Amino acid sequence: MLELAVLGLLNEAPLHGYELRQRLKATLGTFRAFSYGSLYPSLRRMKAAGWITEDEGDAAVVAGAPPLTGRRGKVVYKLTADGKERLAELLAEAGPSAWEDETFGVHFAFFGQTDPEVRVRILEGRRSRLEERREGVATSIDRTRSRLDRYTLQLQEHGLESVEREVRWLTELIETERRSATTPRAVPDPAPPHTTTTGRGAP
């Protein structure tokens, strides 16, 4: 998980650990914490795998940095070619590994770098996953409504409504995606130069 998040962020700009964590919080903070306790080990793993390098960061290396004076001796992490490849691989995934609870948010956050077809498939996968869950919760409530504790029931119903709300959200997103996909003229968004590795292998 962190893997995709870190690769995705480093693909936008080289960063050092602290800044990386700030962006993680800003981007994914609503549904995930990502503390240093997992960030640094993950960075080490990724370095060992050859996806990133640790550069000694001198001043002004960090892109978009505010007017800072000193900034010496920080460890700046940077994507390698292999890392970019790995990122493309992760972004192309359109299976359960992309739409389960823990992973969906991260994949969604990097939809801007994701192939439009993959986007739709992930959104649909996520939606049917949630529809399954909705059925499960709904029948569970029905089966036990009378026996159930007042508060337990309230909790279930709140959960059910949450799921239903998210399904509606996804449906809107899917429709938007479809509309912009069928629109003949290109979107104003400058598409990244990703080679269309549209792996049609397994539909």
Next chain:
Amino acid sequence: MLELAVLGLLNEAPLHGYELRQRLKATLGTFRAFSYGSLYPSLRRMKAAGWITEDEGDAAVVAGAPPLTGRRGKVVYKLTADGKERLAELLAEAGPSAWEDETFGVHFAFFGQTDPEVRVRILEGRRSRLEERREGVATSIDRTRSRLDRYTLQLQEHGLESVEREVRWLTELIETERRSATTPRAVPDPAPPHTTTTGRGAP
């Protein structure tokens, strides 16, 4: 976390591991999984602490069981006096440990066994916690709206709406609690004590 959940469930009836897990899923499944990989170690810890005992379960021990014939040799977990004490202690907690993300749901699920005053304090704590978060997300969105990726922004806004929705939910619950608390004993007070005693006790 599991600790409270298990103690709470065992306080309603002695159970064996499998059944315990089923109830865990039914009660808290919407926001927590609780697999065996954490359940059994937790049970062992609690046994070591003297809060539960493992009884050799013969037939018909399990309350509310369907007409099963055999049912022999299962390990049935049961609350001890110390366990009940510990449960009461956990249920009386009304601090951050009761209203953080991971814990609130479990505490709420056992509100039926919780003191009304504690209930309100937990609900209020949870609400102000979420209001803080709402502020944080809202300003974060405002500060970066222009720079932000389209999808990232959508994710943030969805998160913001989720938080706002939960705040409204909590406000309703708090009002309900207050109403039933300030009602000058006009009601015969069997509001929460819906304890079904026997499985058939539905009106």
Next chain:
DNA sequence: GTGCGATGTATCGGTGCGATACATCGCGAT
């Protein structure tokens, strides 16, 4: 009489969290 799904107990590896430690930098208050 065989297979299969539900019941049932249990462990393992991995991911991520929260707390913590420690060091430097910029800056305002004393």
Next chain:
DNA sequence: ATCGCGATGTATCGCACCGATACATCGCAC
């Protein structure tokens, strides 16, 4: 001038929990 303090910065430890997996038994359908 310096002291402290909060932000920046790197890093580790212990713990909770998850998902997968391994088994073994039971009841039942075919």
